[in-house]
Amino acid sequence: QVQLVESGGGLVQPGGSLRLSCRASGFTFDNYPMSWYRQSPGKEREVVAQINKAGDVVKYADSVKGRFSISRTNAENTVYLQMSSLKSEDTAVYYCNAGSEITYFRGTLHYSERHEYEYWGQGTQVTVSS
Numbered sequence: 001q002v003q004l005v006e007s008g009g010g011l012v013q014p015g016g017s018l019r020l021s022c023r024a025s026g027f028t029f030d031n032y033p034m035s036w037y038r039q040s041p042g043k044e045r046e047v048v049a050q051i052n053k054a055g056d057v058v059k060y061a062d063s064v065k066g067r068f069s070i071s072r073t074n075a076e077n078t079v080y081l082q083m084s085s086l087k088s089e090d091t092a093v094y095y096c097n098a099g100s101e102i103t104y105f106r107g108t109l110h111y112s113e114r115h116e117y118e119y120w121g122q123g124t125q126v127t128v129s130s
Contacts, residue, residue, distance in 0.1 A: 009124030
């Protein structure tokens with residue numbers, strides 16, 4: 001049974017930090033690029049951060065660059081999102097995703113990683129408020 005279980009969300013003051021975790025089971029984790037998405041009320045779900053299968057390529061939305069950091073531990077089937085300098089506009093439900101496409105360059109060579117199957121976690125609420 002495929003599962004993506006997020007944890008680590010909660011209420012934090014502006015300027016604070018949180019670390020989200022997503023533990024995967026039921027599929028071969030290191031065959032999947034991983035992503036974190038978020039969705040605020042009335043807005044579409046947006047990608048926040050992505051990491052390739054090997055864990056050596058990361059990408060971020062402009063809105064979180066320099067503040068968020070994505071990482072993965074393939075031996076533990078877990079992906080993390082370290083969030084710092086949080087702002088009220090970071091308030092959202094954060095979702096873990098396995099399989100959605102990540103594209104990147106190594107030198108002049110263009111790479112694309114995705115899996116034919118995509119999986120989603122149930123989401124974890126992050127609220128940034130004083």
